[in-house]
Amino acid sequence: MSSATLPHAVAAKPAEAQTIVQVEHLTRRFGRRAALDDVSLSIRRGMVFGLVGENGAGKTTLIRHLLGLLRAKQGSVRVFGLDPVLDPVGVLGRVGYLSEDRDLPDWMTITQLIRYNQAFYPAWDNTFAERLRGDFELDPDQQIRRMSRGQRARAGLLAALAHRPDLLVLDEPSSGLDPVVRGDILTAIIRTVADEGRTVLFSSHLLDEVERVADHVAFLRHGRVALSAPLSEILESHRRLVLRFADSQSARPELPGALSLSGAGHEWTVVTNGQIDALRAAAARLGAEIVDETAPSLDEIFVARSKMREA
């Protein structure tokens, strides 16, 4: 049904149709500050793409471009091969979106919210909406403004899911929510990709959640893509080493190849990215031995990279 309104998508070649989001050299300035600085990335069909970065790194600005809420002034943005600013219906009709502030019409009841969305989305599935309403224990007659934070998030999730979007976009969806509602959101992500061919983009600062559900992670830092790779590659290329120095170190030891360094006295922990040999040599010169070597979590990698000084 919705594909009838999408002549461009039908004309796209199969290889192009596999790329759901394509961002090329996108730069955005607010005043003198570059919120996005030459960002390029692509999201393939069926992927769970995790966008991470500190507050103000540009995650929301990037997402607003994908939804056509901001126009690309430098660089280009394509979603389903379409320009989201020129063809908002073609893009938004196939996107489910949940934002951190869950801007829902406050005065509506759940029943009214469902009817309102049904009118907007040709592919809206009322049976599915009703099932989600039951699963989420939402009272059909309750006004959104009278709901708890968690119930509002669930109402937003229902509205984002019930037209079975080809692309689900979640901007900090877990922010400020209890573990039960966070679990609902993560389960929705898993179900969305487990249904063939659907794609998820989500931004989060909860790195343990990203580590559980993402296939691919892009790390934004000061508006730039500092790292973008399959999650398994990121996890396998970083190591955490514990060094034991023969002499207690009163100052931070100089260790080339270290992304981060923490500790005191005899024992220091280092996170490194594929430069283990250089690090081993430096440690040996300083009279230290490697007493433990493990795989760091995504959270530790993120913290290590956030603390890294600009080259």
Added chain:
Amino acid sequence: MQIRISNSDGVPIYRQIANQVKYLVAVGRMSVGEQLPTVRALAEQLVVNPNTVARAYRELETEGVISTRQGSGAFVAGNGSPLALRDKQRLLNERLDMLLAEASHLNVDVSTLIKMLRDRSRHLPAE
């Protein structure tokens, strides 16, 4: 099949799944021919990416712990002990290290500890 994923122990999630399936088979909580959940069902149960579960299943199949039949799912394989010596050591060494450290704090020497282990094992039901 009950599996728990820990986010804090630095072991990749696909490996946690594979290790725990091996453990369940080794201790007899899963028997030969028993069907494993589908990739999708386990992904939803554990709330992890389906590709991660698929990777764990691929590893388990390569190691001969499970076999997959086209269209009908994955089953516990029947060829002897699925745990390689290396895996057995890895599973046990961590606990042994903790036990040794604890014993040392309590001033229990290794030979006493071994004797205690032997005594305890007599109280366990035989296989």
